Amino acid sequence: MAAAAQTPSAARARGLTPAREWPHITERELATATADVECKRKHETVRVWWGVRAEMQRADVERNKATYEAVRRDLDTVRANIRRALDE
Structure with a gap:
């Protein structure tokens, strides 16, 4: 469970915002990373x-x-x- 607690989606599931859990990560960086992962999944890049x-x-x-x-x-x-x- 500790590893999952380190991801933004796990933080949101616990009611935490990325800004509180990871103050050094901006919303823009989080949105970019999320879009990157979604794109890689959609196009099966890996x-x-x-x-x-x-x-x-x-x-x-x-x-x-x-x-x-x-x-x-x-x-x-x-x-x-x-x-x-x-x-x-």
Whole structure:
């Protein structure tokens, strides 16, 4: 419940105004932030953004597969060496 108490909508639900709960936030800033979130929800910005990022990462991995595999082998060697050192 404590985390929810930190949001403007939770404050309003408790009968508090943003000016009382967060005196440093102006009504204009709150309205802008609210409009921003509503726009992102309407246009599914986060879903699209993450989808594009995931595709870019998949393409990067495919393009640099040999490098990523070499790094993986090096990490496996480091981990094996650490396990051996800890077992001694």
